[in-house]
Amino acid sequence: MTTPCTNLHLFVDGELSAPDAEVFRQHLGRCPECEAGLRDLLQLELLASRALGGASVAEPLPAKVTPLRPWMQRVSRTVVPVALAAGLAAVGVFRLQAQPEAPTDVWLAGADVRTLEARLSHPMADRFLPYEPMRGTSGAANPLPLRPLAELEEQQDFRGIAAAYALRGDWQQAESFLARAPASADRDNDRAVVALSGQRWEEALNLLGGALRQEPRHAQALWNRGLALRGLGLLKQAEASFRDVASLPGQAAGWKVAAEKRADEMRALRDAEAARWQRLVRETWTQLTEKTADAAYLVRQQPAVTRAALYEAVRTATSADAVASLLPLAAALDQLGEGTVLQDYVRDAASRDFKVRAPLAEDYARLVKGALVPGLLERLRVSQETDLYVGALLHTGEAARDAESLKALQRYAHGSRDPWLNLLAERERARSEEASGRAANAEHLLLATLRTCGAYNTLFPCAEIN
Amino acid sequence: MSNLFNRERRRFEAFIRQHRPSLLGLARRLCARSSLEPEDLVQETFERAMPEFEHLKDRADSAAAAWLCTTMTNRFLDYCRRQRTESRGMPHLALVQDLAVSPEETQENWALVSTDAFQKAIERLKPHLRDAYRLHAEGKRYNAIAEHFNVPVGTVGSWLTLARRDLKELLLPQVAVAREQGATSS
Ligand SMILES: [Zn+2]
Numbered sequence: 173m174t175t176p177c178t179n180l181h182l183f184v185d186g187e188l189s190a191p192d193a194e195v196f197r198q199h200l201g202r203c204p205e206c207e208a209g210l211r212d213l214l215q216l217e218l219l220a221s222r223a224l225g226g227a228s229v230a231e232p233l234p235a236k237v238t239p240l241r242p243w244m245q246r247v248s249r250t251v252v253p254v255a256l257a258a259g260l261a262a263v264g265v266f267r268l269q270a271q272p273e274a275p276t277d278v279w280l281a282g283a284d285v286r287t288l289e290a291r292l293s294h295p296m297a298d299r300f301l302p303y304e305p306m307r308g309t310s311g312a313a314n315p316l317p318l319r320p321l322a323e324l325e326e327q328q329d330f331r332g333i334a335a336a337y338a339l340r341g342d343w344q345q346a347e348s349f350l351a352r353a354p355a356s357a358d359r360d361n362d363r364a365v366v367a368l369s370g371q372r373w374e375e376a377l378n379l380l381g382g383a384l385r386q387e388p389r390h391a392q393a394l395w396n397r398g399l400a401l402r403g404l405g406l407l408k409q410a411e412a413s414f415r416d417v418a419s420l421p422g423q424a425a426g427w428k429v430a431a432e433k434r435a436d437e438m439r440a441l442r443d444a445e446a447a448r449w450q451r452l453v454r455e456t457w458t459q460l461t462e463k464t465a466d467a468a469y470l471v472r473q474q475p476a477v478t479r480a481a482l483y484e485a486v487r488t489a490t491s492a493d494a495v496a497s498l499l500p501l502a503a504a505l506d507q508l509g510e511g512t513v514l515q516d517y518v519r520d521a522a523s524r525d526f527k528v529r530a531p532l533a534e535d536y537a538r539l540v541k542g543a544l545v546p547g548l549l550e551r552l553r554v555s556q557e558t559d560l561y562v563g564a565l566l567h568t569g570e571a572a573r574d575a576e577s578l579k580a581l582q583r584y585a586h587g588s589r590d591p592w593l594n595l596l597a598e599r600e601r602a603r604s605e606e607a608s609g610r611a612a613n614a615e616h617l618l619l620a621t622l623r624t625c626g627a628y629n630t631l632f633p634c635a636e637i638n
Numbered sequence: 639m640s641n642l643f644n645r646e647r648r649r650f651e652a653f654i655r656q657h658r659p660s661l662l663g664l665a666r667r668l669c670a671r672s673s674l675e676p677e678d679l680v681q682e683t684f685e686r687a688m689p690e691f692e693h694l695k696d697r698a699d700s701a702a703a704a705w706l707c708t709t710m711t712n713r714f715l716d717y718c719r720r721q722r723t724e725s726r727g728m729p730h731l732a733l734v735q736d737l738a739v740s741p742e743e744t745q746e747n748w749a750l751v752s753t754d755a756f757q758k759a760i761e762r763l764k765p766h767l768r769d770a771y772r773l774h775a776e777g778k779r780y781n782a783i784a785e786h787f788n789v790p791v792g793t794v795g796s797w798l799t800l801a802r803r804d805l806k807e808l809l810l811p812q813v814a815v816a817r818e819q820g821a822t823s824s
Contacts, residue, residue, distance in 0.1 A: 181798060182795060184667060184668070185780065185798065186666070186779075187779070187780050188671075194671070197672065197718045198718065200718045201715070201718040201719040207715060210711060210715075211708070212806070213802065214664055214707055214710075214711050215704060215707050215747075215748035216809075217664055218660055218704075218706075219703070219751060219753065219756050220756065220760075220771070220775045220805075221659075221660035221663055221664070221775060222699075222703060223753035223754075223756040223760075224757075224772060
């Protein structure tokens with residue numbers, strides 16, 4: 173009888189000819205009896221080998237390189253501790269020496285777009301590619317190949333491993349490997365990338381600050397700083413950081429162009445936001461002066477814009493009655509926060525001498541509409557109408573250029589106990605620091621001011637701090 | 639963390655060093671005259687062991703070996719099925735590989751057989767069967783064993799088949815005993 177089933181023992185013992193062995197392997201795939209027999213037989217043979225030590229005479233490690241098989245990709249989809257992979261590598265099941273260079277697909281060499289906006293320090297993970305925001309999960313589509321990971325671990329290239337995880341969006345793994353990498357500007361940069369992934373802008377900014385103190389021209393850190401600053405709403409600083417990247421010599425042309433483009437975007441965004449804000453304030457101011465405003469609606473829907481428009485309405489009113497008519501609105505806005513700073517301001521303005529104030533208010537109104545009457549700043553400075561002077565300083569940006577003007581602004585803001593005016597005074601102080609070449613101070617001040625502003629929730633337009 | 643990392647790594651290395659030679663011996667026989675590399679089969683088996691190592695590392699040697707053997711057999715059967723479907727242009731069948739083998743439930747019979755039990759069992763075989771099987775276990779081919787006993791090669795195949803049948807009969811009751819002992823002692 174020569175049914176294939178009778179060949180099981182011969183097959184297991186390697187005694188079949190090549191064609192017969194092939195036939196038997198095909199048979200194995202569909203014969204449950206032979207499958208069960210094979211399982212039993214192999215268990216017995218393994219036990220015999222362990223008990224009698226036959227096959228366990230010391231074997232030299234195989235010299236042949238085993239190619240990376242597709243099934244490794246399947247296997248590595250499961251979470252496999254790298255420690256164990258490293259164990260495999262060390263024992264020589266992966267032959268490291270034969271393949272010293274880590275295959276580049278660890279860092280998605282085959283990708284034609286970047287899904288990660290931030291830049292990692294590892295050169296292999298920082299190739300320039302067009303950026304496309306993540307669609308779906310790239311991690312599942314690009315499982316980590318195990319063997320190169322083990323090789324990187326052998327080489328203690330923890331930053332490389334972290335980069336591989338980061339490219340797949342596995343931030344937790346990335347972070348834990350970065351924790352084991354030696355301190356360096358590169359490591360701080362990569363840790364900042366992890367922070368950026370969690371929108372922890374300030375943490376990222378701190379780490380990048382550290383990296384840039386060590387290496388002021390660190391391209392990735394400067395790029396990532398741009399992202400962190402954008403996240404914080406500091407568009408002007410973000411723009412500057414991207415311009416710094418663009419000006420660095422010796423980098424891929426793609427990065428240079430991309431940085432330039434980002435910088436332009438930051439500027440455009442800032443301009444658009446400023447224009448939108450000014451338009452809204454001017455529209456609301458017009459409604460207030462023409463008495464067509466629905467005060468209750470404005471306070472409810474856009475308290476920040478209404479507050480800014482209220483200052484302008486008070487400053488541009490040419491009679492005590494006109495000012496006094498704004499009192500209910502001031503009271504309503506005061507109710508959103510606490511205290512009575514706006515009502516106090518309206519009452520104080522209504523008590524001014526309008527024979528003196530009205531002509532100044534009319535010229536101030538021209539400034540609000542965009543036309544600066546020559547000599548207006550000086551006339552306001554020497555007048556008693558300090559609120560108009562302060563308004564003009566804010567419109568013209570003079571306080572950032574002139575120390576005396578800044579002091580006047582700060583004095584007035586402080587005296588008014590109006591938190592928004594104090595925030596604006598801080599903003600002007602930061603701008604004056606920047607104008608004097610102390611950019612780091614300026615950034616520090618702006619961040620502190622933003623933090624204060626944020627504490628008021630939506631009461632103030634914090635974007636205006638930028 | 640690093641200490642834990644290194645400790646785990648060393649334990650896994652030791653695990654591989656302990657089991658790799660006998661697995662490779664088996665794999666070489668299974669893969670003989672095929673396009674499948676025995677080293678790949680073994681490597682893949684250890685890769686499968688990585689996610690399970692948490693459970694495997696504290697189990698008895700016999701249980702770990704049985705798990706590795708089952709896993710390697712599954713890998714091999716996959717290969718056979720894939721060859722079959724590919725050679726016939728059929729869609730891939732549901733492959734054994736997709737069924738995770740949990741260390742707790744595999745090859746429960748063999749997981750309980752120790753090497754001591756095997757050594758006692760082989761002593762109880764008829765002398766010619768015992769000696770033939772020993773030579774086989776040392777890696778001797780059929781023709782070498784046949785020469786040693788001055789018998790036809792076909793006879794060696796029969797002897798080994800008989801030796802295996804007897805070993806199984808001797809060892810499987812031991813499994814039942816080990817089970818009972820496990821049940822009463824726990
Ligand atoms: Zn069969």
